[in-house]
Amino acid sequence: MLSNTRADIPTFVSHLECSLTGQRYSADCVHNLSDQGKPLLVRYDLKALGRALNKSDLLTREPGMWRYREFLPIRRAQDIVSLGEVITPLIDLPRTQARIGAKELVVKDESRLPTGSFKARGMAVAVSMAKALGIQRIALPSAGNAGVALAAYCARAGIKSFVFYPEDAPAATVSEIALFGAHGYAVNGVITDLGPIVQRGSDTLGWFNASTLKEPYRVEGKKTMGLELAEQLNWELPDVIVYPTGGGTGIIGMWKAFAELEAIGWIGSKRPRMVVVQSQNCAPLVRAFDEGTVFAEPWRDPSSSIQGVRVPATVGDFIILRILRESGGFAIAIDDQEAEPVRREVAASDGIHLSLEGAATIIACRQAIAEGRVKKTERIVAFNCAGGFKYPLEYVPRRLNRHSAIDFASL
Helix, strand or coil: CECCCCCCCCCCEEEEEECCCCCEECCCCCCCCCCCCCCEEEEECHHHHHHHCCHHHHHHECCCHHHHHHHCCCCCHHHCCCCCCCCCCEEECHHHHHHHCCCEEEEEEHHHCHHHECHHHHHHHHHHHHHHCCCCEEEEECCCHHHHHHHHHHHHHCCEEEEEEECCCCHHHHHHHHHCCCEEEEECCCHHHHHHHHHHHHHHHCCEECCCCCCCCHHHHHHHHHHHHHHHCCCCCCCEEEEECCCCHHHHHHHHHHHHHHHCCCCCCCCCEEEEEEECCECHHHHHHHHCCCCCCCCCCCCCCCHHHCCCCCCCHHHHHHHHHHHCCEEEEECHHHHHHHHHHHHHHHCCCECHHHHHHHHHHHHHHHCCCCCCCCEEEEEECEEHHHCCCCCCCCCCCCCCCCCHHHC
16 A cells, blocks of 8 residues: 555645635745734635545545645645544444434544644644744743643654643543653643743744644644545445534634535535534633624633643634634533533443533534424534543442352342
């Protein structure tokens, strides 16, 4: 099979583009936001890409996200920073779907990726591009998983990393950030309070700011979720995609993937209805969607216990809201209190250990079906963003004394 990370494969990047105005920027230069303070998106010569690559070509390549090299911005194989990214499985939940009244519910389990979360996809591409562009230091604010992924990929690339996380971030992810040698700092505040620290450090120390959607390439890594999903479903997209959303890089990336696939003739015009899942305690996109606004006002005093969605504002708000409306989807808020019980319920009945964010998608599916916003007959794909081990587990041991008689009937 053709090596995805060692072989020289053509790249078709043409330019970068402001997501708000369409203004063009040159590729192969260091960029953060556009002049308008909005995310930059990578654009490709899709006609040339379509001529160069066929679906059948993928059959000769190793499994993993790098099989889609033509859709990615890294020009030289020597710049690829990889930790063995795999194709993440689609796992059915027969008992869970029966409980919530769905005909077909599958989970795309991103916990199988390096560092145990979907953040590996974005960081693999972002750090590879940083290496290609000669960047020596990278920093970002993170609820935990993005920081772990940055630390790991920077360690692999020989780049110094700096991670700033809320002081109540899960202990498991904080420990991993340190394990991979990053300069990690707990800060009293939520993720949007940490962003200005990263920016000030960028101005002072010259590190590259890799905050969510404040550089162009994490979207490209997350885009592989959409490419991969389409291939796994034999180029027939599902009816509904349910996705826990903080910064929203994954929603934007998948929607971009579907547009590029259609442009080269690999899929038709059908799109999934995209569903954003947030917490009732931090739901800026839900509020904006319901009110019909173009942008989302920052959420005051976010208090969600689900770290990945405790993001009171995102610079890509208008892109996400546009995607929801174009797709006929919606944004839905769930009760944090239900996440832990649902995590235990799915694990005990279907053998899948979801993160709290993953559990939130199941709650959203149940709620949306009950409200008639999703039909029972629709094919639903829910995303589990990370391994459940990232969060603390309640452990109540039941003990036996081997020196005493054991009443097996009572076990």
